[in-house]
Amino acid sequence: MRNVLTLVVREMGAYFRSPIGYSVPILFWVLAGLRFYLDLEWTQGDVEAALAQLMGGVHFWLLTFLIVPALTMRLLAEERRSGTLEMLLTAPVEDWEVVAGKFLGAWLFYAFLWVPLPLYLAAVIFLGGSPDLGAVAANFLGVLLVGALFLAVGLFCSSLTSNQIIAALMCAVGLLVVSFLPEVARLFPRILWIQIAGDQLSFFHHFDEFRSGVVDGRPVVYILTLIGLALFLTARSLEARKWR
Amino acid sequence: MIEAISLHKRFGPVQALRDVSFGVAQGEVAAFLGPNGAGKTTCMRILTGFLPASAGRAVVAGFDVAAQSRAARAALGYLPESVPLPGDMRVREYLDFRARIKRVAVRQRRRRIATVVERCGLETMKARLVGRLSKGYRQRVGLADALVADPPVLIFDEPTVGLDPNQTVEVRRLIAELGAERTVLLSTHILSEAEAISGRIIIIHHGRILIEDTPAGLQRRVHAHRPIRVEIAGAAAPACRAALAELTGVRRVAAADDAGSHGGEWHGLAVHHDTETDLREAIFALARERGWRLRELHREDLSLEQIFRAVTGADAGKGGADA
Numbered sequence: 001m002r003n004v005l006t007l008v009v010r011e012m013g014a015y016f017r018s019p020i021g022y023s024v025p026i027l028f029w030v031l032a033g034l035r036f037y038l039d040l041e042w043t044q045g046d047v048e049a050a051l052a053q054l055m056g057g058v059h060f061w062l063l064t065f066l067i068v069p070a071l072t073m074r075l076l077a078e079e080r081r082s083g084t085l086e087m088l089l090t091a092p093v094e095d096w097e098v099v100a101g102k103f104l105g106a107w108l109f110y111a112f113l114w115v116p117l118p119l120y121l122a123a124v125i126f127l128g129g130s131p132d133l134g135a136v137a138a139n140f141l142g143v144l145l146v147g148a149l150f151l152a153v154g155l156f157c158s159s160l161t162s163n164q165i166i167a168a169l170m171c172a173v174g175l176l177v178v179s180f181l182p183e184v185a186r187l188f189p190r191i192l193w194i195q196i197a198g199d200q201l202s203f204f205h206h207f208d209e210f211r212s213g214v215v216d217g218r219p220v221v222y223i224l225t226l227i228g229l230a231l232f233l234t235a236r237s238l239e240a241r242k243w244r
Numbered sequence: 245m246i247e248a249i250s251l252h253k254r255f256g257p258v259q260a261l262r263d264v265s266f267g268v269a270q271g272e273v274a275a276f277l278g279p280n281g282a283g284k285t286t287c288m289r290i291l292t293g294f295l296p297a298s299a300g301r302a303v304v305a306g307f308d309v310a311a312q313s314r315a316a317r318a319a320l321g322y323l324p325e326s327v328p329l330p331g332d333m334r335v336r337e338y339l340d341f342r343a344r345i346k347r348v349a350v351r352q353r354r355r356r357i358a359t360v361v362e363r364c365g366l367e368t369m370k371a372r373l374v375g376r377l378s379k380g381y382r383q384r385v386g387l388a389d390a391l392v393a394d395p396p397v398l399i400f401d402e403p404t405v406g407l408d409p410n411q412t413v414e415v416r417r418l419i420a421e422l423g424a425e426r427t428v429l430l431s432t433h434i435l436s437e438a439e440a441i442s443g444r445i446i447i448i449h450h451g452r453i454l455i456e457d458t459p460a461g462l463q464r465r466v467h468a469h470r471p472i473r474v475e476i477a478g479a480a481a482p483a484c485r486a487a488l489a490e491l492t493g494v495r496r497v498a499a500a501d502d503a504g505s506h507g508g509e510w511h512g513l514a515v516h517h518d519t520e521t522d523l524r525e526a527i528f529a530l531a532r533e534r535g536w537r538l539r540e541l542h543r544e545d546l547s548l549e550q551i552f553r554a555v556t557g558a559d560a561g562k563g564g565a566d567a
């Protein structure tokens with residue numbers, strides 16, 4: 001566990017020293033902040049609607065699809081390209097510790113992007129709004145979970161190649177596949193259980209539950225399962241160097 | 245401390261290692277000697293658990309590198325061939341990260357880092373970005389990293405490549421020092437380096453071990469094949485060559501490879517022979533007797549190619565396993 005912590009600290013350091021470390025937060029804060037402000041304007045101060053847009057509107061998804069590949073493409077592809085993976089994996093650490101460290105580091109950085117959220121809330125309350133904090137918390141939990149899932153997919157893609165650009169492209173495709181699992185599943189009409197599972201596979205559907213302020217155990221478990229699967233595959237892909 | 249038992253490794257069609265077995269004991273420095281593509285790096289990667297063997301097994305510090313990988317890795321320090329380092333960290337910070345990941349106890353960490361920084365001559369570079377260091381300093385950071393957890397087994401892949409002559413001497417001395425109480429396996433292309441720092445030389449070619457011997461033993465085997473380089477003045481070149489060829493054991497006297505570089509009265513000659521005794525004394529005596537002047541007399545180093553020819557009696561061929 002201490003190794004994981006060491007790796008998380010290392011990964012955060014790498015973020016804050018790379019161009020990604022300042023360009024992504026600035027992009028995100030400017031665009032998300034602007035959108036939040038405009039939403040407040042357009043809805044004439046409907047705080048709930050503006051917050052729902054901020055954490056689940058079209059802009060949210062666009063930014064997420066842009067940011068996640070940027071945050072994850074480097075993680076393992078660069079270690080592979082520069083050869084530092086050999087240094088890392090010949091130290092007494094387990095493959096899963098490397099995966100966990102990279103994943104948690106990326107996720108913490110993603111959470112860091114949301115630092116302005118409490119500020120927005122404070123500002124809204126200061127200006128006389130009264131957002132339902134419970135609903136906001138549920139929605140934010142959904143945001144963190146979806147972020148974690150997307151980052152895990154990106155990490156897996158980064159483990160498959162030594163080229164960051166290819167990792168980013170694969171990540172974008174991977175995110176689309178994960179996002180539209182039911183639609184993808186319909187391409188395979190003869191696999192019965194997929195049909196039965198149907199919409200349950202859609203985390204958009206689950207995500208909307210979070211947005212409406214309901215935290216149910218099942219979607220949480222579902223998303224955590226997908227995250228676990230992606231991380232498991234990442235660890236296997238690190239190990240795959242051994243099969244060739 | 246290091247034991248390889250019948251290691252095989254293939255990469256698709258390329259057979260990188262064939263039936264490689266050897267052992268290195270504690271307090272011993274062993275050197276892998278072989279040309280490009282011989283399989284040195286591959287073998288070291290198996291020993292460090294980075295790659296699995298296709299067949300056979302390896303034991304480091306009593307731990308099987310496949311089954312008890314973590315324990316084996318905890319006992320070894322590894323300097324990879326190209327010394328890959330993350331570009332964004334500073335030397336001290338990088339060593340601190342490596343010390344943490346290698347589980348150096350909190351209370352010893354500072355002291356260990358200070359020790360290896362001093363030992364590898366990195367004091368003035370502590371605050372530099374690792375990614376901007378020159379090749380030689382990167383090499384030293386790699387060495388410091390390998391040593392930081394004070395492991396009993398050290399594996400260095402071409403530790404002196406890219407170092408300036410002073411540094412090369414210093415690193416060789418460091419390795420000799422380390423070898424006193426630890427187990428060291430290193431690789432090199434240079435026979436004289438292997439002879440200078442190791443107690444045992446393992447010559448590997450096309451993924452196979454050709455010879456395993458002490459420097460002295462290897463010397464004996466290739467001794468007869470080391471030509472003697474002389475530079476003589478005071479007689480015509482053909483006369484010198486004829487006189488030298490008369491000495492017992494001499495097979496052939498040829499113009500030295502660099503003979504063109506000095507004209508005039510000096511003749512550069514290479515005396516090829518096949519005797520166990522050192523001919524240099526006899527050559528000197530001959531020169532004195534004939535009244536020649538002599539300004540050079542030494543045994544030339546053999547290239548790896550020549551060594552292979554010497555020990556296998558055949559042309560070992562050029563290039564690696566994939567050639």
Ligand SMILES: Nc1ncnc2c1ncn2[C@@H]1O[C@H](COP(=O)(O)OP(=O)(O)OP(=O)(O)O)[C@@H](O)[C@H]1O
Nearest residue numbers: 255258260279280281282283284285286564565566
């Ligand atoms: N990952 C790999 N995939 C395929 N072939 C490989 C791989 N690594 C090494 N080889 C092949 O295995 C053989 C041995 O390579 P290795 O790197 O062990 O040689 P080496 O003795 O270290 O050579 P050098 O002196 O150039 O460092 C070569 O033919 C090489 O092409």
Ligand SMILES: [Mg+2]
Nearest residue numbers: 284285286325
């Ligand atoms: Mg090599």
